[in-house]
Amino acid sequence: MSAPRTLYDKIWDDHIVSQDENGTCLLYIDRHLVHEVTSPQAFEGLRIAGRKVRAPEKTLAVVDHNVPTTADRHEGIKNEESRIQVEALAQNAADFGVEYYSEKDVRQGIVHIVGPEQGFTLPGMTIVCGDSHTSTHGAFGALAHGIGTSEVEHVLATQTLVQKKAKNMLVRVDGLLPQGVTAKDIILAIIGEIGTAGGTGHVIEFAGEAIRALSMEGRMTICNMTIEGGARAGLIAPDETTFDYIKDKPRAPKGTAWDMAVDYWKTLYTEEGAHYDKVVVLDAANLPPIVSWGSSPEDVVSVQGIVPNPDDIQDENKRTSKQRALDYMGLKAGTKMTDITVDRVFIGSCTNGRIEDLRAAAKVVEGRKVASTVSAMIVPGSGIVKEMAEAEGLDVIFKDAGFEWREPGCSMCLAMNDDRLSPYERCASTSNRNFEGRQGYKGRTHLVSPAMAAAAAVAGHFVDIREWK
Numbered sequence: 229m230s231a232p233r234t235l236y237d238k239i240w241d242d243h244i245v246s247q248d249e250n251g252t253c254l255l256y257i258d259r260h261l262v263h264e265v266t267s268p269q270a271f272e273g274l275r276i277a278g279r280k281v282r283a284p285e286k287t288l289a290v291v292d293h294n295v296p297t298t299a300d301r302h303e304g305i306k307n308e309e310s311r312i313q314v315e316a317l318a319q320n321a322a323d324f325g326v327e328y329y330s331e332k333d334v335r336q337g338i339v340h341i342v343g344p345e346q347g348f349t350l351p352g353m354t355i356v357c358g359d360s361h362t363s364t365h366g367a368f369g370a371l372a373h374g375i376g377t378s379e380v381e382h383v384l385a386t387q388t389l390v391q392k393k394a395k396n397m398l399v400r401v402d403g404l405l406p407q408g409v410t411a412k413d414i415i416l417a418i419i420g421e422i423g424t425a426g427g428t429g430h431v432i433e434f435a436g437e438a439i440r441a442l443s444m445e446g447r448m449t450i451c452n453m454t455i456e457g458g459a460r461a462g463l464i465a466p467d468e469t470t471f472d473y474i475k476d477k478p479r480a481p482k483g484t485a486w487d488m489a490v491d492y493w494k495t496l497y498t499e500e501g502a503h504y505d506k507v508v509v510l511d512a513a514n515l516p517p518i519v520s521w522g523s524s525p526e527d528v529v530s531v532q533g534i535v536p537n538p539d540d541i542q543d544e545n546k547r548t549s550k551q552r553a554l555d556y557m558g559l560k561a562g563t564k565m566t567d568i569t570v571d572r573v574f575i576g577s578c579t580n581g582r583i584e585d586l587r588a589a590a591k592v593v594e595g596r597k598v599a600s601t602v603s604a605m606i607v608p609g610s611g612i613v614k615e616m617a618e619a620e621g622l623d624v625i626f627k628d629a630g631f632e633w634r635e636p637g638c639s640m641c642l643a644m645n646d647d648r649l650s651p652y653e654r655c656a657s658t659s660n661r662n663f664e665g666r667q668g669y670k671g672r673t674h675l676v677s678p679a680m681a682a683a684a685a686v687a688g689h690f691v692d693i694r695e696w697k
């Protein structure tokens with residue numbers, strides 16, 4: 229009998245085209261997502277070599293990073309650099325016969341929100357994109373990770389990728405989340421515990437009662453940020469929640485193909501006794517809402533906590549780097565997190581720009597007003613999310629409260645379009661990265677859940693959402 233296998237082992241084994249003596253494999257790639265930032269040279273490479281895209285039907289292109297999020301974008305993109313990148317993708321998609329969602333298409337949005345929404349992302353698949361947050365798709369029990377531009381070219385040309393297998397890591401989250409605590413808090417707490425290098429060389433499978441209880445949106449939030457914990461990819465075994473989400477999505481299998489697919493998807497779980505190289509266990513029932521205080525996603529504390537004191541750190545390098553983070557963030561050790569005021573609030577990104585995130589934020593702000601000291605914006609992750617939200621009247625709730633209601637895109641998650649922080653502005657953000665300059669030169673980012681961001685917008689400072697009435 230063969231040794232029990234993990235979910236990762238199974239998907240890996242199912243996609244091996246060939247294998248070297250040193251273990252390097254050629255993997256078959258089921259789905260390739262493409263955006264405007266990391267694809268221009270890849271398409272250019274094909275052009276120069278006179279090659280075609282091997283499997284256009286397994287490739288989907290969408291613009292997200294550079295598109296403006298203001299309503300007037302439909303009249304054309306004013307920023308020259310952005311316009312050139314967006315036009316290049318449109319041209320490349322047309323030239324190579326790849327399906328493309330432009331900023332005028334309701335299906336357009338952040339690539340990692342679009343894939344699942346269209347049923348392009350399915351369990352058991354290998355999925356790549358020239359983007360680190362491709363790990364998001366692991367929520368469906370797909371092996372999904374980011375690749376570099378030369379690999380984008382390789383996948384476009386061959387529909388395969390050269391890979392070495394990573395190790396297996398398990399993160400088990402037991403118990404159930406308390407009221408007000410979300411998937412975002414789980415993943416921030418995990419990264420706080422394992423550090424940004426904690427998952428290096430591993431694929432993390434998330435399991436346990438708390439993960440099972442999450443919606444697909446919550447699972448995507450968790451897998452999205454796996455990459456911030458250093459792992460190659462994140463995985464969650466598919467179950468009824470997954471199948472319910474996928475059913476009837478535009479590209480999902482239909483009829484008997486659906487039944488056959490579900491039968492296969494049900495085999496995608498880790499077998500009893502399978503080996504993990506590393507195991508981390510967390511208790512969801514004791515988790516508080518989390519806020520990041522520094523310039524790394526591992527710099528996190530409970531909203532009831534204080535800004536930590538770097539002097540307490542033994543390791544000199546670490547002490548210096550955390551002191552630098554405090555200086556950058558303009559914070560003093562010992563400050564209560566709830567005393568920190570914010571200037572901006574950004575609700576969106578591939579971490580938290582889905583319908584459930586907007587519902588959670590709307591629930592918090594309904595009938596209230598954004599503080600006069602705060603400027604706040606909601607950026608739906610896709611045109612479909614925007615449409616759904618508007619059908620439910622969420623846009624009205626947000627606009628009445630004083631939020632800006634924008635068009636879909638990466639927006640202020642990264643300073644690659646017009647949405648950005650000014651120097652020293654402090655932002656409660658539902659995105660995934662808080663590096664120096666991430667949201668704009670000298671901007672200060674605090675990572676939080678959508679409900680926490682919404683509450684900060686109203687209060688003007690961080691508040692414990694568990695006490696929100």
Ligand SMILES: CC(C)[C@H](C(=O)O)[C@@H](O)C(=O)O
Pocket residue numbers: 265266293358359360361374642
């Ligand atoms: C621009 C892109 C290559 C980048 C990534 O790979 O993640 C971006 O999406 C990000 O979040 O920093």
Ligand code: SF4
Pocket residue numbers: 292293338339340359361577578579637638641642659660
């Ligand atoms: S929303 Fe942010 S993290 Fe996601 S793909 Fe866009 S820039 Fe990257």
